[in-house]
Every structure is written in structure tokens, then in C-alpha cells.
Amino acid sequence: MTEPLLKMRGVKIEGRSDEMWNPIINGVDLTLARGEVLGLIGESGAGKSTLGLAAMGYTRDGVRISDGTIEFDGIDLLTASAAVKRELLGKRIAYVAQSAAASFNPAHRLIDQHVEGPSQHGVMSRAESEADGMELYRKLRLPNPDEIGFRYPHQVSGGQLQRAMTAMAMSCRPDLIVFDEPTTALDVTTQIEVLSAIRDIVDQFGTAAIYITHDLAVVAQMADRIKVLLKGDEVETADTRTMLDAPTQEYTKSLWAVRSFERPAKPAIATGAVPVVSVQNVDAAYGTTPVLHDVSFDMHEGRTVAVVGESGSGKSTTARCITGLLPPTSGQILLDGEALPASYKKRSKDQLRQVQMIYQMADTALNPRMSIGQIIARPVQFYLGLTGAAKRKRVDQLLEQIELEPSEYYNRLPSELSGGQKQRVGIARALAAEPKFIICDEVTSALDQLVAEGILRLLAKLQDDLSLSYMFITHDLATVRAIADEVVVMKDGRVVEQGPKADMFTPPHHAYTDLLLSSVPEMDPDWLTNLLKERGVDNVGDAAVDKM
Amino acid sequence: MILWIAAVLIGMGALAWVFRFAGQAATGNAPKFRDMPFGVAYGYVLAALVVGWLIWAYFQGRSSDPAIANKFFFLRIGIEGFIIFAIAAWLFRLAGRRVGTAWSRKMFRAMPLTAAFGVMIILIYAILAIFAGLLAPYGQEQIIPGVAANITPGGDPALGGNLDFPLGTDQIGRDILSRLIYGAQNTVGIAFATTLLAFFLGGTLGFLAATFGGWLDQVLSRMVDVLMAIPSLIFALLLMTIASVWAPRLGIPLTVFMVIIIAVIDSTRVFRLSRAVGQNIVVMDYIEAAKLRGEGFGYIIFKEILPNATAPLLAEFGLRFCFVFLTIAALSFLGVGIQPPLADWGTMVRDLSGFVNYAQFAPMAATAPLLAAGAIALLTVAVNFVVDWMLHKSSGLKE
Structure with missing residues (x-):
């Protein structure tokens, strides 16, 4: 091989925080x-x-390269003058x-x-x-x-x-x-x-x-x-x-x-079982723009329904209708077979308690000025009326459930936690209300794969222990494969297809489901080449959607 | 004249080239000089010239010829004051780093010199204001018998001073030092109370408007718009004039009216800020979570929103305090603010303002009104330094 284009040797990089230089890269060659x-x-x-x-x-x-050499085509970038760099x-x-x-x-x-x-x-x-x-x-x-x-x-x-x-x-x-x-x-x-x-x-x-x-x-x-x-x-x-x-x-x-995590399939739902939450013919609009059209699906006890679709397909809007933040224009939401008031303001404390939510961005979902203990303690006190030692005991118990050491984390602020830990606190806050049903809105999409897998395993374990129902909003089909029991596919505010997971992942699919499924990258390095061959070079993404 | 300015500018440009070239030669082409843009080199030369002129002017001010010395007197005092305050702030920070709790020591370690200066000045003012009765040598309204009026500050008998009255006396023979100390109590104390009231009013309504939205927000915001449309000083003057008629009839001191009037006018600005800050916080998921939990407005405003809004509100508190303080001084200067015989810095500036005319030939006499004005300026600068520092710290926290 001729001389390489870029040669980095023993590069060390440090970042400044808390008045100190902390290493970011410790001597990498490239x-x-x-x-x-x-x-x-x-x-x-x-x-x-x-x-x-x-x-x-x-x-x-606030970052500096403290050691090593970086050579681009024979030019040392670390000692090059501003003029030389500007040229490059x-x-x-x-x-x-x-x-x-x-x-x-x-x-x-x-x-x-x-x-x-x-x-x-x-x-x-x-x-x-x-x-x-x-x-x-x-x-x-x-x-x-x-x-x-x-x-x-x-x-x-x-x-x-x-x-x-x-x-x-x-x-x-x-x-x-x-x-x-x-x-x-x-x-x-x-x-x-x-x-x-x-x-x-x-x-x-x-x-x-x-x-x-x-x-x-x-x-x-x-x-x-x-x-x-x-x-x-x-x-x-x-x-x-x-x-x-x-x-x-x-x-x-x-x-x-990571991608190998998959839960065993659950037995089929008993006929005649009352769903925990049932969305029935819901239409909804932001102002005068309609976003949901006749959305219906059921969620049963101890099971996970994954709602998939691209951004803008109405997944999160459906969740907002269920929580009552966006009252539907028609249709209704049933909790244990009883109709819920459309707006959360009219729901009773117990109805509010039964439906909890875990958010996508743990950063904005936790009050940055409250300690982890306070965040989790609030619903415990608010819904269950526990105070003093009883409250503390319950919070410790919840922290143990989400696999965080209570004595270490009780007094920490959210900013002192990693992304995955914050998401766990979000889960604990939802659990603290002792709900039947939890909406998980893209809970793993902001996390690294290893961390995300940990969260999914935790959610699965909690479901088994507490027989919770989840509505799992996601655009990641690997997550669906891992955790879902039933799948609802949405597009443009409509339910395109729904059914048990096994049926969804075996053809024949609805054309849109097929496009979604085939677009998820696979680990095979030839996957993209093969897919493009299959679809025809021009027929990717947007173009394929248009042709449907 | 224009030619002359052009020549100086070109000369400085040439100097900048030489400076950069010499730097490159002397340091063996170190990156600092090699990558230095011409504008930066020019800036260095300009700064060097300005500093040079200041040093020259300072020694002019110390000249033995009084005609020249008087001309540069205030510049000299300014430079000396700057250096003394800088050293004092540095010593203060050094002391803060060694004494006190672990928390305060940590705070002082990360503190820039400007903030240390601000904290020091604010502390001094606070001590003066609280212990005014003990610290002031005379009473604020006391006309000291047997002492001439208009004793020059400085205490130098040759220039008409008196060591018993280091800052001199005013036209009717009241001790200026004592009045300055009592002024801290009156002016700063009233300004502080007014700012607190303004924040209570504006903050509560602003958060309420942000959380509720809809018609309440509309009504409150439009009312604030109307109040803000009227120039605030003129509006305050107008209301104060009305109040000065009512006050004796109702038997309420005029000062109470002034506090309320300025607080209401300034609360409009606080309303705007807290509404804007509140609106940014209200869209956060944790507020949604609290709403869905079924929490009431009180909990949401005081437990969820307020703790997250403290940084901008605290910064605004510092600035607002300065404005309120200046408004009070301005009103007092115009004669409708704090009423005699209470000592107040604004009133003092007005009463002694005639002496400014002496600046050219008897600078010591002209200092009399400037002492009160300087007290106002010093506090304003100090508060702003602290506010800047707090803003910097709070923005750093967010990262």
C-alpha cells in the first residue's frame, strides 16, 4: 500500500471541566x-x-489535543499554521x-x-x-x-x-x-x-x-x-x-x-377478556388539522402492544388521547371497560393513577432541581398518601426494583445520572403510582444499544412481576421484535395493520408494513446492496412510499 | 485635524506590523504570533497606547503645579480607586478562600475578581445600612452647632477642610459622611423592599399566565402592555404627584406610596420575564407528568416551575434592583421621592449639585455631590458584576 492519507498516532485528547483537564481519548492510533x-x-x-x-x-x-501526531497527506495538522489549515x-x-x-x-x-x-x-x-x-x-x-x-x-x-x-x-x-x-x-x-x-x-x-x-x-x-x-x-x-x-x-x-434479546411469546388472549385500555374509533385534531382517523385497538393485562410508524404517523397523538391531554373529537377511551372522561382535568385521581407514562427524553421528563428521591416520592405521597418513614421505605423499594442502590441515588440530582439511569428513574416514577397501564413513548430511542437493552429487560421483568400492560410507541422494529406481544402499525393517522407479533413478522404484509420491515438495517454487510437490487435503485425510501 | 488623525492611525497600523513581525522573530514563529490576525495586533498596539496615556495622565495628576494637577484630579482619583478596589477585592477573595465553611470556600475559589469585588461592595453596603445608627458619627438630620457649613471634603485645613468631618459638611452644616451612611439605609433599604414587592407581583402573575394560558394570559399581558407603553419615569412622576396630595390626607407616609408605585411599574418587566421563562418550562415533560398526575396549580408553580426559574429570576433581581434604586434616586433628585430630612443619595446629589462647577479649580469642593453619585454608581456596578457571575454560573450548570 502507498502512503496512507491520514495517520494518527498515539492521539490523546483532554476536555476541561470542573477546572481540570480530563482525558477523553487515551492514545488512539488511526x-x-x-x-x-x-x-x-x-x-x-x-x-x-x-x-x-x-x-x-x-x-x-474547552478540548485540546495533548499528545500524539495527526498527519494528513504528509502535513502535520497539529503544528500547521492557520493559513495552511484554512487551505485544507x-x-x-x-x-x-x-x-x-x-x-x-x-x-x-x-x-x-x-x-x-x-x-x-x-x-x-x-x-x-x-x-x-x-x-x-x-x-x-x-x-x-x-x-x-x-x-x-x-x-x-x-x-x-x-x-x-x-x-x-x-x-x-x-x-x-x-x-x-x-x-x-x-x-x-x-x-x-x-x-x-x-x-x-x-x-x-x-x-x-x-x-x-x-x-x-x-x-x-x-x-x-x-x-x-x-x-x-x-x-x-x-x-x-x-x-x-x-x-x-x-x-x-x-x-x-444486543439485538438478540427476544421475549418468549405469550399465550393468546382469552376470548371475552376485558381489555385494560381500549381505544375505540378515536378521531383527533390539532386545531382544525385532523391527525387521527378512526383509530381502534385494545391493550390487555400483562401484555405489550407496540405501536410503530414513522414520525408524524400519529403514534404519540394516540398516546395524548389516551392520557387525556388531547381530547378526541370523536370516539372514546375505555379503562377496564368503563369510558374515561375525554380530558385529564375531568378524570378522578384514581383514573389518573391507573394510566402512567414514561417519556422519550428522560432529560426533560425529570425536574432537574429535584432529587431522585423527591421525584419518586411525589406520586407515592400524592396517590397513596404515604408520608415519613413509610414513604421512604416505598421509594427505596422502587429504587431497588429499577436496580439502583437507594442509599447512593436517593439524594442525587438527575444531572448526576447517566441517560439509562435517568430513564430508570422515569420508570420508577410511573411505577410509584401503582398503575395498571403504562405508555412508553420511544423510551429507548435516545439511548445506546447496550443501555436500551437493559431498559427493555427491566420493563419485561416488571411486566412479569406486576402484570402491567404497556403501550410501547417506537419506530425501531428491533425493539418491537424484542418486547411486543401485539403490534399496531400506523401511517398518516390511521391504523394500517394490527395483530399478534408472530403474524406481523411473517408475510404477507400490508405494503407499508413491508416497506418498514425491509428498511430496518441488518447486520449483514450485503443487506443494503441486496435491498437496493430488490427495490430497484431509484425505488428507495420516499419514492417507494409514493408508489404505494 | 483630519490629516493628523489619519497619520496617527496609519502610524499605529505600521506599529502593529512591526509588533507582529518582532514577535514572530523573537519567539521563533510561535503559533501565537504566526496566526495572529492584523486586527488583533492593531488591538494590542491600541491598548498599549491607551494604557500609556493613562499612566502619563496619572502622573500629570500628581504634578506639583496645581493648575495641571487639578485638571487631572478626577482621573487620578479614578485610577487610584480602581487599583485600591482591585487589591481589596483580591484580598477579600483570598480571605474568603481561607475562612468560612467548605461551601463558601469552594464558591470563592471559582469566583472571578469582578464578582469578588461586587460581593465585597454589597457586603459593605449591607453592613453600613444595617448598623447605620452605630457607625455614623452624627445624626442624619443633625445640624452640628458651632460648625461652619460647606466644609470641603478631604480634611485638609489648607483647602478648607476639617478632620472631624472627613467628607465635609453640606450647605446647612450636616455631616456628609453620616448622611451617606444613613443614605445607604434609606435608599438601598427602600429599593430592596420595592424590588421584592415587584418580584412578588410580577413573578406570581407571570407564572400564572404561563401555566394557565388562554384568556387569563391575554388579560394580564394586555394590561402589562398598557402599563409598559407609558414611559416609566414620567408615569412614576405623575403618580407620585397625585400621591403627594393623598398621602397627608390618608395619613400614610409618601414613601409607602412610592414603594407601591415603583413596584407596580417595575413588576411589568418582571411579569414579562417570568412569563417567558415559565412558558419555556411549562412545555417540559415533567410539567406534563405533574399535570397528568392531577397536581394543582400551586404545586406546579412553586414546586416544579419556580426552582427551575431561579437562575434567570435572580439575575433579573440584581438588574431590577439597580433600576429601582436609580428610579428612587431620580425621583428624589426631582424632589418627589424620599423626603427631607431623611438622608438619601439622590437628594444629596441634587442639593450639592452646585459644587460641580468648582471642578476646574477646586476639585476637592466639587467632590461633595460626586460622593453620593459615586455611592450609587459603585453599588450599581457591584450588583451587575455579581449578576453577570451568577448568570455565567447558571448557564454553565445547564451544559
């Missing part, structure tokens, strides 16, 4: 050949993004951020932002670069490539914006692009288009890339080689296929095993 795609995976906090930025010789504020960044090294929506300037048209790089670096004239931009949009399969550039960022969808950003990164034909979780914020069906577009264009121009993600299935499609990071240390590096087939390290094996 070598990238021309045209090679390296996948960088690890949990959040593993230092993936920091390392990705360091590959560009850049650090965020944007022109030969480009960056695609996780949130394209936050990275585009909302006040300028896409094409105007696109041509900035090439014209600033003197690669192309403005006009040339504009024409080239349209060509790139075409290559990335954006709709109306000749016109889309003249739109503002808010006028195109998230997936399209992410592709426009990739085009922008490509505008100077760089040698290296750093992709920082470019599809994490997207729906599965949109993710496919972006993935295939990125893969094709990287292939076509022979660009080297560092692809940062926490999703193993995604990295399996994109990367030639995979590097696994854990808390700033490299765990292992290997070819994608070798890594998937035979990981050598325990940690890597545990990452691979």
Missing part, C-alpha cells in the same frame, strides 16, 4: 488509506465525535454533521451555501460550482435537482437536507469526509436513501471517509473497516466482515449480541 471508509463505533461518551473532529485537526472549545479544511477535508437542520444557515438558499466552499478556495467559479452542485444533487438522487438548490433549508425534508449537506461536503472533491452520525436523526425509510446516496457518491469519487455512528447495522453497510471505541480507548479494529463474523473482544461481542 490509519486511513485513500478511498477507504472507516467506521467508528461506540457508545455515547466513547469519544467518537471528538476523534472524528481531531482527524481534521480541530477540537471543540473544506477543500480537502470536509465534515457532515449529525443535524443538517442545525448546520445549514436558515437565512440562505442551499445552493448559495453550497458554492461558498469552492469559490472561497478558488476551486471553481461561482457559476461552475452552481452547475456542479446540481449535478451532485442529481447523483445524490434529490428530487428536482435543478431547482432544489434554490430552496431554503426549512423548505426541504430532513433526509433531503442531509443529502444536500453531503453534496456540500463533496463540492470541492475532498480527499476525506468525516460523517458524524448523519442518519441518526432520520426515520428508517429515509435513512435508506441517505445511506445509499452517501455510499454511491463516496464510491464514485474514491473519497476516503470516517463514518461515525452508534448503529452497528448502519456501519456494516458503509464501512470497509470498523474501529470500536470504548471510553476513549480502542477496543479493536478489523475488516467489516471479519469483525461481524468473528469479533475477538468481549465488549464487541456484547455489542453484537
Whole structure:
């Protein structure tokens, strides 16, 4: 092999917090050949993004590279002057951020932002670069490539914006692009288009890339080689296929095993059993815009109903109708066969107690100024009237149920907990009310896979112990496979298909269910190639939806 | 003149080039000088020139020729004051780091010098205000018999001072030092009470509007809009004039009216802020969780919203306190605020303002009104430093 494009040796990176420099990366080596795609995976906090930025010789504020060398094509990025770096960044090294929506300037048209790089670096004239931009949009399969550039960022969808950003990164034909979780914020069906577009264009121009993600299935499609990071240390590096087939390290094996969690199927529901919660012909609207149309499904004791669909399909709105935050325009919600008042304000304390909710973002669901003990104690006191030692005992018991040591966590604030622990506290708060029915709104989607699996196992165990019913809102079909008993598929505010899990995962499906199922990335590195062959290259994501 | 300015600017530009080039040569092209933009180099040169001029002016102020010294007198006092306060703040912080509880020591360790200065000044003012009766050598309304009026501050008999009255006496022979100390009690105490009242009113209504929304929010917000549409000082003046007629008839001191009037006018700003802050908090999932739990408004406002709004509200409290304080001083200056014989800084500035005309040739005499004005300025600066620091700390917590 000739001289590598990027060579990082013994890179140590530190971040400043609490008046101290704390290590983020402890001496990682990284070598990238021309045209090679390296996948960088690890949990959040593993230092993936920091390392990705360091590959560009850049650090965020309050972060410094304390040791090691970073050489790009023979140029030492750490000692290079600002002028030399200015020549490299944007022109030969480009960056695609996780949130394209936050990275585009909302006040300028896409094409105007696109041509900035090439014209600033003197690669192309403005006009040339504009024409080239349209060509790139075409290559990335954006709709109306000749016109889309003249739109503002808010006028195109998230997936399209992410592709426009990739085009922008490509505008100077760089040698290296750093992709920082470019599809994490997207729906599965949109993710496919972006993935295939990125893969094709990287292939076509022979660009080297560092692809940062926490999703193993995604990295399996994109990367030639995979590097696994854990808390700033490299765990292992290997070819994608070798890594998937035979990981050598325990940690890597545990990452691979996450997706294998699946609960045993439960016996069928007894005929004539009264559902705990029954949604009956519910229509709902925000203002005058209708969002739900004739939604009906039942949830039975001790079972989990997974509600799946893309964002905007009405999953969370259904939950809001059940909790009474959004009174339905017609239809009703039954609790144990009795109709609930439409608005939560009219429900009795006991009715409120029976229906609890666990939120997606544990950060906003827990009051940051209350200790964990206070948060969990409030429903205990409010609903059950326990005070003093009895209250404390019950809270300790709940903390034990969610596998947090009471003496250690009782007085902590939410900010002193990790994401997974916060989510557990959210679960404890719901349990504290001793409900029959819990709505779990995307409870694992903000968590790393290992942590998410822990939460799912905990929820499953609690269900077995307390015979709770769950309504599990998710867009992740792996989660559905893991925990659901029944599945409800929603699209555009309608229930498209519903039934026991086993039926849902065996064909024939409704066309939309099929699209959703087939869009979930699999660990097989050939999955994307095969899928695209099956669907026809142009027939991905949005296009497939339109054809239905 | 224009040519002259242009020449200086160009000369400074040339100096900046030389500075950067010399830096590069001397440090062996270290990144600091190598990547230094021209504008930054120019800034260094400009700063050096300004500092140079200040040093020159300071020594002019110490010149033995009174004509020159008088011209630079206030600049000299300003520079000396700046250095003395900086050293005092540094010593204060040093002391704070060694004495006190673990918590306070930790706080002082992370404290910037500006905040230490602010805390120190506020503490001094608080002590003066609380123990005014013990600390002031004379009474605030006491006309000391047998002593001439208009004794110059400084205590130098050659310039018309008297060591018994280090800050001099006013036109009718009252001790200025004592009046300044009592002024802390009156002006700061009343301002504090007014700000508290404004926050109680504005905060409660603002959170209520944010939580309830709908018609209540509309009614309250429009009322506030109407109040805010009237220029606040003029409005306060107008109301005070009316109140000064009512006060004797109702037998209520005018000061009570003033507190209420300023509190109501300032509560509109507090309302706006707490409503905006409240609206951001109300959309959080934990508020939704509390609502779904069936909690009442009292619990939601005081247990869920208020603790999360303390940082911006506390910062606003500091700023609002300054504004209230300045409004009171302004009203007193205009003659409708705190009434004589109570000592008040605003009134003192007005009463002694004639002496400012002496600044050119007898700067010591001109200091008399500036002492009260300086007391106001010092507290305002101190409060703002502390507020800045608290804002910085609270924004750091969110990360």
C-alpha cells in the first residue's frame, strides 16, 4: 500500500471541566488509506465525535489535543499554521454533521451555501460550482435537482437536507469526509436513501471517509473497516466482515449480541377478556388539522402492544388521547371497560393513577432541581398518601426494583445520572403510582444499544412481576421484535395493520408494513446492496412510499 | 485635524506590523504570533497606547503645579480607586478562600475578581445600612452647632477642610459622611423592599399566565402592555404627584406610596420575564407528568416551575434592583421621592449639585455631590458584576 492519507498516532485528547483537564481519548492510533471508509463505533461518551473532529485537526472549545501526531497527506495538522489549515479544511477535508437542520444557515438558499466552499478556495467559479452542485444533487438522487438548490433549508425534508449537506461536503472533491452520525436523526425509510446516496457518491469519487455512528447495522453497510471505541480507548479494529463474523473482544461481542434479546411469546388472549385500555374509533385534531382517523385497538393485562410508524404517523397523538391531554373529537377511551372522561382535568385521581407514562427524553421528563428521591416520592405521597418513614421505605423499594442502590441515588440530582439511569428513574416514577397501564413513548430511542437493552429487560421483568400492560410507541422494529406481544402499525393517522407479533413478522404484509420491515438495517454487510437490487435503485425510501 | 488623525492611525497600523513581525522573530514563529490576525495586533498596539496615556495622565495628576494637577484630579482619583478596589477585592477573595465553611470556600475559589469585588461592595453596603445608627458619627438630620457649613471634603485645613468631618459638611452644616451612611439605609433599604414587592407581583402573575394560558394570559399581558407603553419615569412622576396630595390626607407616609408605585411599574418587566421563562418550562415533560398526575396549580408553580426559574429570576433581581434604586434616586433628585430630612443619595446629589462647577479649580469642593453619585454608581456596578457571575454560573450548570 502507498502512503496512507491520514495517520494518527498515539492521539490523546483532554476536555476541561470542573477546572481540570480530563482525558477523553487515551492514545488512539488511526490509519486511513485513500478511498477507504472507516467506521467508528461506540457508545455515547466513547469519544467518537471528538476523534472524528481531531482527524481534521480541530477540537471543540474547552478540548485540546495533548499528545500524539495527526498527519494528513504528509502535513502535520497539529503544528500547521492557520493559513495552511484554512487551505485544507473544506477543500480537502470536509465534515457532515449529525443535524443538517442545525448546520445549514436558515437565512440562505442551499445552493448559495453550497458554492461558498469552492469559490472561497478558488476551486471553481461561482457559476461552475452552481452547475456542479446540481449535478451532485442529481447523483445524490434529490428530487428536482435543478431547482432544489434554490430552496431554503426549512423548505426541504430532513433526509433531503442531509443529502444536500453531503453534496456540500463533496463540492470541492475532498480527499476525506468525516460523517458524524448523519442518519441518526432520520426515520428508517429515509435513512435508506441517505445511506445509499452517501455510499454511491463516496464510491464514485474514491473519497476516503470516517463514518461515525452508534448503529452497528448502519456501519456494516458503509464501512470497509470498523474501529470500536470504548471510553476513549480502542477496543479493536478489523475488516467489516471479519469483525461481524468473528469479533475477538468481549465488549464487541456484547455489542453484537444486543439485538438478540427476544421475549418468549405469550399465550393468546382469552376470548371475552376485558381489555385494560381500549381505544375505540378515536378521531383527533390539532386545531382544525385532523391527525387521527378512526383509530381502534385494545391493550390487555400483562401484555405489550407496540405501536410503530414513522414520525408524524400519529403514534404519540394516540398516546395524548389516551392520557387525556388531547381530547378526541370523536370516539372514546375505555379503562377496564368503563369510558374515561375525554380530558385529564375531568378524570378522578384514581383514573389518573391507573394510566402512567414514561417519556422519550428522560432529560426533560425529570425536574432537574429535584432529587431522585423527591421525584419518586411525589406520586407515592400524592396517590397513596404515604408520608415519613413509610414513604421512604416505598421509594427505596422502587429504587431497588429499577436496580439502583437507594442509599447512593436517593439524594442525587438527575444531572448526576447517566441517560439509562435517568430513564430508570422515569420508570420508577410511573411505577410509584401503582398503575395498571403504562405508555412508553420511544423510551429507548435516545439511548445506546447496550443501555436500551437493559431498559427493555427491566420493563419485561416488571411486566412479569406486576402484570402491567404497556403501550410501547417506537419506530425501531428491533425493539418491537424484542418486547411486543401485539403490534399496531400506523401511517398518516390511521391504523394500517394490527395483530399478534408472530403474524406481523411473517408475510404477507400490508405494503407499508413491508416497506418498514425491509428498511430496518441488518447486520449483514450485503443487506443494503441486496435491498437496493430488490427495490430497484431509484425505488428507495420516499419514492417507494409514493408508489404505494 | 483630519490629516493628523489619519497619520496617527496609519502610524499605529505600521506599529502593529512591526509588533507582529518582532514577535514572530523573537519567539521563533510561535503559533501565537504566526496566526495572529492584523486586527488583533492593531488591538494590542491600541491598548498599549491607551494604557500609556493613562499612566502619563496619572502622573500629570500628581504634578506639583496645581493648575495641571487639578485638571487631572478626577482621573487620578479614578485610577487610584480602581487599583485600591482591585487589591481589596483580591484580598477579600483570598480571605474568603481561607475562612468560612467548605461551601463558601469552594464558591470563592471559582469566583472571578469582578464578582469578588461586587460581593465585597454589597457586603459593605449591607453592613453600613444595617448598623447605620452605630457607625455614623452624627445624626442624619443633625445640624452640628458651632460648625461652619460647606466644609470641603478631604480634611485638609489648607483647602478648607476639617478632620472631624472627613467628607465635609453640606450647605446647612450636616455631616456628609453620616448622611451617606444613613443614605445607604434609606435608599438601598427602600429599593430592596420595592424590588421584592415587584418580584412578588410580577413573578406570581407571570407564572400564572404561563401555566394557565388562554384568556387569563391575554388579560394580564394586555394590561402589562398598557402599563409598559407609558414611559416609566414620567408615569412614576405623575403618580407620585397625585400621591403627594393623598398621602397627608390618608395619613400614610409618601414613601409607602412610592414603594407601591415603583413596584407596580417595575413588576411589568418582571411579569414579562417570568412569563417567558415559565412558558419555556411549562412545555417540559415533567410539567406534563405533574399535570397528568392531577397536581394543582400551586404545586406546579412553586414546586416544579419556580426552582427551575431561579437562575434567570435572580439575575433579573440584581438588574431590577439597580433600576429601582436609580428610579428612587431620580425621583428624589426631582424632589418627589424620599423626603427631607431623611438622608438619601439622590437628594444629596441634587442639593450639592452646585459644587460641580468648582471642578476646574477646586476639585476637592466639587467632590461633595460626586460622593453620593459615586455611592450609587459603585453599588450599581457591584450588583451587575455579581449578576453577570451568577448568570455565567447558571448557564454553565445547564451544559
